[in-house]
Amino acid sequence: MGWAAVPPSGVPAEAKLPAFEWYASWDTSEIHYRGPIQFPQNDTVNLSLVRMDCDYVNPAPGPTTSGFGRRWRRMHYGIDLDLETGDQVVAAFEGMVRFAAYNGSYGNLVIVRHPNGLETYYAHLSELKVQPGDYLQAGEVLGLGGNTGRSYGSHLHFEMRFLGLPFNPAHVIDFDSGKPRFECVDLYLKRGYLDCTNGEKFHVVHPGEDLYAIAHKYQVDVNQLADLNGLSPNDILPLDLAIRYH
Template structure:
């Protein structure tokens, strides 16, 4: 802090204390501090938002002054996905300073449908059971990028966070924030519901990065303690491809903490499978998350080929 500002601050602080005693002088010391911080903003590294402070991004007040590149990149408040035309090299890295997130609901989190392939369509998030009217909370600090209605998602809110992640809260009955609002971790943003293409009240929660739909359970443990699985995590194509996962159960999770681990995890593994009674290519494909085309190519068979009990198939994952 520059000497002149320090002197000015102490001078005003003295008068403020004097005014408290005499009840006749009122000076807003907080405002003075804000002015001093604003002057030296490029010299301060202060992360008050509990997540990643980008190298040249300084945050002084989470509600009033946020300078962060993630809040300008592809910023569009009129569309659900503002990165539709973007491509991103995988694997990619995401950092957290928080070791926990705020639960998006108040009650115990019961996942009724996981991220994955469902009814021949991708399910890009997880469904968490709730009762219509339950409070829905922001998982981290951030800025509301989109508030709207979508035929599939119903009443929906998208929040951009300060490490580039976006969380999507869908099928709401009420939305209590508007686009460009700054929200804090644990702030109520809406009420749970059953709007849009939904069967029964629940929260559809998505976690996206530059338009890539990440399996939320790879990043977050949805048990009681609300743990962020790693504060430095690498995301591979496996965790952004719904077809690789089954919505009926949680996938086996092995976190990649380094780029080397991420690259190694993407090396295709071969598995020997022995055909059982009742097996079909479709059933094997669905159970093992391997495409029918891949099975046929690896085993030099056709999609119309008849499988024999005891036949050995190579599955390339």
């Protein structure tokens, strides 16, 4: 794809930027988007994720070692995927690098803005391989995995945000199979961050819960629930894992 880092003179810069109509800004120094456009308070935004199989690639091999949600007293706004320092980290979808720099918490961080308005974050990298303005296809290397910033052990911290608001990547991506769960979802505002719906319903694992408890709560068969989530009925469930029950 040929989106130039610096548009030719005479062409308005925004004409070359992905999803500029959603953001109305392009800031390569600020991590999180803070306006001017706000997510609608009482409405959903339809986010189309993929049109073809090759439109999504897992950013790191994984498996998932930590899910989205409350972790002790802090919110964990992404998921953690296992890797070794030096492993290649790739763009999940095509898009333009908006941010590529070091930050005390995220360590070496790359943020890619995608044509559908989604932004993906790749944190704790040992090395940055891209710079703002670079246009990447899904699966293109953007850095090497590492343990920089507030991190204990090599892993990829991966976030998905829309207009700066995070949502649970596991709700839209099955990281085990490396495939999106849906072609598109509706995003909506929920307690300061986003959730999404596609008719499917999810339950977030609380302390002490197993699949039997969740099956009982929603009146579904435990084996069916296990199949739906690629689990066994007796698996120990990581806290904050999103279990699909419908």
